[in-house]
Amino acid sequence: MLLAYRQKRTGQLEAFLALAASRKERSTMKDFSEKISSIAGKEPDKLTAAQKRGSFITKLLMQAYSPNETVVWHSLFMPTEIFYAMDIIPFSTEMVSAGLAGAGLSKDLVEIGESYTQCNDSCSFATCAVGAINEDIFPVPDFLITTSQLCDPAKKLASMSAKKYGRREFFIDVPFGAYSLNNEDYSIARKYVTRQLYEMIAFIEDETGKKLDYDRLAEIIKLSNETRDWFRKVREIRKGPAVIRGAKALDFSSVLLNIWGSNEAVDIFRTLYEEVGRKSSEGGLPNEKYRIGWVHLRPYYDNTIINYLEENCGAYIVVEENNYIFWDELDSDNPLESIAEKLLANPAYSDLQIKNRLYSENIEEYRLDGIIGYAHKGCRHFYSALHIASEHFKNRISFLVVDGDCVDPRAYSFPLVKTRLDSFIDSMSIRKDGF
Amino acid sequence: MDFEQFKTNIKKGEFTGNSFAWVCTYTPEEIIHAAGFFPVGIRKSSGCEDEDVYLGRNMCSFAHSIFGGALRGSYGGMKGIVIAHGCECLRRLYDGWNEWNSLMEPSYAYQLNVPVMCNNLAIKYFESNLRSFIRELEANYSVSITDEKLLKSIKLYNQTRLLLNRLAALRERANPPVTGQQVWEIIDICMSTPKEVFNEVFEEFLLVLEADDKGLFESKRKRILVYGGLYNPEIVKYIEREDTGGMVVCEDTCNGLRYFDIPENELSTSDPVEMISRRYLSKMPCSRISGHYEERIVSDLLALVKRYRVDGVVYYITKRCENQYWEFPSIKDALEMDGVPLKRIEGDISGDIPTRELKSFIELLNF
Numbered sequence: 065m066l067l068a069y070r071q072k073r074t075g076q077l078e079a080f081l082a083l084a085a086s087r088k089e090r091s092t093m094k095d096f097s098e099k100i101s102s103i104a105g106k107e108p109d110k111l112t113a114a115q116k117r118g119s120f121i122t123k124l125l126m127q128a129y130s131p132n133e134t135v136v137w138h139s140l141f142m143p144t145e146i147f148y149a150m151d152i153i154p155f156s157t158e159m160v161s162a163g164l165a166g167a168g169l170s171k172d173l174v175e176i177g178e179s180y181t182q183c184n185d186s187c188s189f190a191t192c193a194v195g196a197i198n199e200d201i202f203p204v205p206d207f208l209i210t211t212s213q214l215c216d217p218a219k220k221l222a223s224m225s226a227k228k229y230g231r232r233e234f235f236i237d238v239p240f241g242a243y244s245l246n247n248e249d250y251s252i253a254r255k256y257v258t259r260q261l262y263e264m265i266a267f268i269e270d271e272t273g274k275k276l277d278y279d280r281l282a283e284i285i286k287l288s289n290e291t292r293d294w295f296r297k298v299r300e301i302r303k304g305p306a307v308i309r310g311a312k313a314l315d316f317s318s319v320l321l322n323i324w325g326s327n328e329a330v331d332i333f334r335t336l337y338e339e340v341g342r343k344s345s346e347g348g349l350p351n352e353k354y355r356i357g358w359v360h361l362r363p364y365y366d367n368t369i370i371n372y373l374e375e376n377c378g379a380y381i382v383v384e385e386n387n388y389i390f391w392d393e394l395d396s397d398n399p400l401e402s403i404a405e406k407l408l409a410n411p412a413y414s415d416l417q418i419k420n421r422l423y424s425e426n427i428e429e430y431r432l433d434g435i436i437g438y439a440h441k442g443c444r445h446f447y448s449a450l451h452i453a454s455e456h457f458k459n460r461i462s463f464l465v466v467d468g469d470c471v472d473p474r475a476y477s478f479p480l481v482k483t484r485l486d487s488f489i490d491s492m493s494i495r496k497d498g499f
Numbered sequence: 500m501d502f503e504q505f506k507t508n509i510k511k512g513e514f515t516g517n518s519f520a521w522v523c524t525y526t527p528e529e530i531i532h533a534a535g536f537f538p539v540g541i542r543k544s545s546g547c548e549d550e551d552v553y554l555g556r557n558m559c560s561f562a563h564s565i566f567g568g569a570l571r572g573s574y575g576g577m578k579g580i581v582i583a584h585g586c587e588c589l590r591r592l593y594d595g596w597n598e599w600n601s602l603m604e605p606s607y608a609y610q611l612n613v614p615v616m617c618n619n620l621a622i623k624y625f626e627s628n629l630r631s632f633i634r635e636l637e638a639n640y641s642v643s644i645t646d647e648k649l650l651k652s653i654k655l656y657n658q659t660r661l662l663l664n665r666l667a668a669l670r671e672r673a674n675p676p677v678t679g680q681q682v683w684e685i686i687d688i689c690m691s692t693p694k695e696v697f698n699e700v701f702e703e704f705l706l707v708l709e710a711d712d713k714g715l716f717e718s719k720r721k722r723i724l725v726y727g728g729l730y731n732p733e734i735v736k737y738i739e740r741e742d743t744g745g746m747v748v749c750e751d752t753c754n755g756l757r758y759f760d761i762p763e764n765e766l767s768t769s770d771p772v773e774m775i776s777r778r779y780l781s782k783m784p785c786s787r788i789s790g791h792y793e794e795r796i797v798s799d800l801l802a803l804v805k806r807y808r809v810d811g812v813v814y815y816i817t818k819r820c821e822n823q824y825w826e827f828p829s830i831k832d833a834l835e836m837d838g839v840p841l842k843r844i845e846g847d848i849s850g851d852i853p854t855r856e857l858k859s860f861i862e863l864l865n866f
Binding site: 180181182183185186187190210212215216217219220221223224227235237239240241249252253256259260263415416417439441442443444445447448449450451452455456 | 553554555557558584586587588590591593594595597598610612614615616620621623624627628631787789790791793816818819821822824825826827828829843845
């Protein structure tokens with residue numbers, strides 16, 4: 065027998081699709097339905113990595129609306145291996161907000177969200193999600209799992225959602241700055257998070273009435289590790305000539321994706337490896353003049369910035385902060401300790417000296433000419449970090465911080481950004497060519 | 500002794516040497532004190548917010564104020580600062596301090612990791628963080644922080660909390676012998692005066708207040724509770740003006756009850772660090788707290804509304820504080836359910852306030 069609250073999901077999906085259809089003209093994914101139909105007609109083996117990723121994410125999204133599925137709303141960076149081992153569909157409200165921006169829905173939803181928060185300078189990922197929740201277009205969760213990473217609104221958004229839907233939430237406190245801890249303190253932090261993961265599993269078992277099968281988790285962890293291996297190889301190839309367009313690479317956002325632990329993820333990243341390998345053997349993308357490192361995310365409602373850089377200026381993004389595989393291979397014999405380490409290893413959740421060290425390594429390893437940080441205006445965490453980092457690196461490399469918003473299109477103006485991009489290109493040109 | 504005499508007497512005993520700064524009420528002053536320092540809370544505007552051009556414009560005025568103050572020498576002579584990882588803005592304040600270390604005064608900064616939830620596991624974990632903090636202070640300043648010293652500091656700070664709670668109890672009266680403005684000043688003095696001096700002088704003043712059964716307000720006033728993190732003291736001044744017609748009877752804020760609500764339980768354990776850890780995570784939570792303990796934010800507020808027979812609540816949001824922005828709707832819902840009038844005011848930790856909005860709110864309470 066279906067649980068009563070889950071039956072709402074069908075109506076929520078209908079409302080979501082109706083809203084998307086009504087705003088189709090605003091979408092940057094105007095050809096989305098064509099893409100879907102072209103994918104549908106193709107042999108699965110013939111799909112590109114990006115198509116496979118899009119297809120799998122769409123499948124997960126549709127599953128989340130199924131009344132037959134167990135759905136967890138989780139915060140960003142929550143490792144998903146345990147969810148896959150327990151047949152739970154992961155749903156990240158903030159990631160879906162990025163999709164809503166691409167679908168042209170974010171402006172209206174952010175405005176609705178602002179009537180809830182009563183402010184207009186909070187994080188638009190979270191504000192857009194609140195708008196969607198208030199419009200009741202997200203699938204009601206079975207339960208929620210939230211961590212303290214990274215940002216303050218995410219925690220509050222989750223507790224608000226739990227109350228709204230009358231569902232239970234489990235909260236995990238991840239110590240900040242584990243990167244800087246000495247061995248003894250790190251070991252204590254790992255135990256602290258591991259204990260919470262055990263408690264989380266007990267919570268999920270209580271919610272679902274199903275026990276976690278640790279053998280299955282070990283299998284899932286192997287898949288996660290295999291995915292990691294393929295993506296690390298992709299990163300190695302990208303140290304050579306540019307082989308993939310920046311927006312496409314950014315959209316893999318490997319550290320944010322909630323597909324880790326699935327069979328599909330292995331296939332997606334293996335395909336990506338094969339694609340970039342082929343492109344590399346062909347000599348890479350045309351007219352590479354400058355190599356760019358990209359920090360934070362991009363505007364999801366418009367892709368002109370990156371297109372302009374790559375198509376008009378030959379400035380290719382070759383490395384992204386959100387595609388950095390920061391965790392070690394997971395240990396299938398000690399899965400929870402290992403997942404705790406994955407949570408602790410996130411350099412974004414550490415002091416800025418750690419991030420600066422990683423940027424330094426990227427400058428060398430990827431032979432960068434410049435770094436661009438897209439400073440999401442509502443994000444206290446990244447916005448300030450980018451401004452501090454740009455000062456830190458100003459004598460070493462051209463470092464441009466573009467103030468903007470990833471989800472809310474209302475204040476976006478490409479001509480204003482273009483002026484800054486042109487100056488940035490000039491600055492790289494002077495450093496590189498001396499004129 | 501009247502209020503002015505109290506302030507004069509405190510100044511006589513003022514101590515300025517060997518001070519060590521803290522910024523968030525989740526920082527255990529007892530540890531700094533046991534290290535032989537004089538803990539000073541940086542809890543109000545330095546007046547140098549605009550000096551900070553480094554942290555980026557979307558930080559709150561508190562972070563800008565501290566950073567600008569440190570750049571301009573407002574905290575000169577202090578030996579160091581401990582910045583608790585209280586929120587995203589304090590996180591970046593610490594990063595900025597490290598990045599421009601040579602420009603900052605004091606130059607030494609320690610980031611204290613504080614769990615965002617309260618349960619036995621978190622208390623145990625915080626205990627280990629506090630031990631690291633102790634080791635760091637010992638190594639960096641060649642001091643020894645023994646259990647004996649910690650227990651002595653705990654006793655001293657518990658005495659302060661006891662006194663401040665006696666002060667808070669006086670405000671339950673129909674006509675309290677102390678104004679909200681005075682309380683703001685008393686807490687401010689308390690945070691920046693050695694507790695040895697404060698306790699002695701304040702207790703004397705408190706006895707006078709306790710004996711005063713007349714009260715300070717001549718006319719009948721609306722009883723206001725101010726809720727927030729760090730609030731702008733101008734709010735209280737304005738509410739308590741004769742022509743505005745309110746009196747502040749309670750502050751559910753980080754400069755109010757959250758600073759002193761509960762003592763360390765000296766009977767719970769013989770281990771002072773465990774005692775401190777339990778006290779700081781179990782105190783009245785601020786908006787940074789998550790998990791089950793977050794529910795206490797609302798229940799504490801509702802209990803205070805009853806205890807102080809509050810006519811209306813002013814929720815003061817420090818601009819750009821994400822925790823407060825996102826907490827507000829749940830506070831609003833809870834107060835609405837209980838039929839408690841609420842006014843949301845957004846602003847910085849100093850400077851102008853929307854006086855018209857405040858005035859009309861208090862006028863409405865009279866209908």
